[in-house]
Amino acid sequence: MTKTDLGIYVHIPFCVRKCDYCDFVSMVGSPDEQAYYIRVLKKEIRSFEALGNLYLVRTVFFGGGTPSITDVSQLERIMEQLKEQYEFAEDAEITIECNPGTLTEEKLVRYKEMGINRLSIGLQSTHNEELKVLGRIHSYEDFLESYRLARKVGFTNINVDLMTALPGQSVEAWEDVLRTVVALAPEHISAYSLSIEEGTPFYERYGSTKGRLLLPKESEDRQMYRLTKEILGEAGYRRYEISNYAKKGKECRHNITYWNGGEYVGFGLGASSYLGGKRFSNPRDKQEYWEFARNAYHHYKELTPQDQKATMEEFMFLGLRMMDGISMREFEEKFHVPFTEVYGTPVRRMVTQGYLEEDGNRLRFTDKGIDVSNQLLVEFLL
Known part of the structure; x- marks a missing residue:
């Protein structure tokens, strides 16, 4: 029997301190709280044991929070359980998110021994004054030490x-950040624009009309965005998604699974999944999650697969984030309906306006379209 490719996301919600802009499911937790969470997490993973023979694991992503503050032995137990339940591809991509200052040489060595082969380091800025504004706990010097250790160990x-x-x-400060990081030659760079989210300290400071005056102007934001593409492109990084750049062959395969509509299962507090045509998320509240995790597979079995309309919308929303865009032929093979019958009208309009371009059977945003992609994507709601 041919197994279906699977991505696995494992959410480790603990941080040394929650950043002022962060609205992710994260918190400060004592060693005892972390140990208890890992035990519950393993129960959730075990509840999906019945699916083990159906899937081949292509990617694993430990996200958070700050997974690198967790005791390595706890992460090793999670990996052992995953490998007991699932077959892993020989070249599986296994990523862990790390914050500067939370890594040691011993920890990095053990990461490699447990199969982790990709690090995602949350630097955010090379300027210490900007890191302080964000509420980050590290300095640029801390990042350099963590990066040096990772290279020394062999990542x-x-x-x-x-x-x-x-x-x-x-704009000049952002250019300096880009050129400084490019000089270090990481394989992949993610460059996201700050989002001011409700419920965060940043929203209290910058969410009002007056507060937004303290942020760069929209024209400056656009300049930074274009500068990113220019500088990283010149340095050999290909933009393969709106905010992600990689050297050849180093694209994040786990995230591509999301954008290409592949199957993935998320374990942990607030984690999301798309499995067997069903899209679902775990509770974000700790107490609710404790109860939910023990019978997570039962909850999944009770769900109804999402309807074709929602799946079509996601095909467009997610696929158009990629620079390669979407395949109209793949759309028709997947949904058994002519692409033009569903999306012909908005696509013709956006092509005429210069926001979309066709290349054979593929459809993708132009640079002009990418600049306003959030507004354009609503056109694909059915």
Whole structure:
């Protein structure tokens, strides 16, 4: 029997301190709280044991939170259980998110021994004053030490997360950040624009009309965005998704699974899954999750697969984030309906306006379309 490719996401919600802009499911937790969480998490993973023979694991992603603050032995137990339940591809991509200052040489060695072969380091900025504004606990010097150790231990696939359009940030400051990181030659760079989310300290500071005056102007944000593409392109990084750049062959395969509509299962507090045509998320509240995790597979079995309309919308929303865009032929093979019958009208309009371009059977945003992609994507709601 041919097995279906699967991505696995494992959410480790604990941080040394929650950043002021963060609205992810994360918290400060004592060693005892972390140990209890891992035990519950393993129960959730075990509840899906019946699916083990159906899937081949292509990617694993430990996200958070800050997974790198967790005791390595706890992560080793999770990996052991996953490998007991699932067959892993020989070249499986296994990523862990790390924060500078939370890595040691011993920890990195053990990561490699447990099969982790990709690091995603949350730098955000090379300027210490900007890191302080964000509420980060590390300095740029801490990042350099963590990066040096990772290279020393032998990691050859490292992503660096950066954040643009920060309070008080100038276009010149952002250019300096980009050139400084490019000089280090990581294999992958993610560059996201700051988003001000309700319920965060940043929303209280910058969410009002007056507060937004402290942020870069929209024109400056656009300049930073274009500068990112220019500088990283010149340095050999190909933009393969709106905010992600990689050297050849170093694209994040786990995230591509999301954008291409592949199957993945998320374990842990607030984790999301798309499995067997069913899209679902775990509770974000700790107490609810404790109860839910013990019978997670039962909850999954009770779900109804999402309807074709929702799946079509996601095909467009997610696929058009990729620079390669979507295949109209694949759409028709998947949904058994002519592409033009469903989306012909908005596509013709956006092609005429210069927001979309056709290349054979593929459809993708132009640079002009990418600039306003969030507004354009609503056109694909059915």
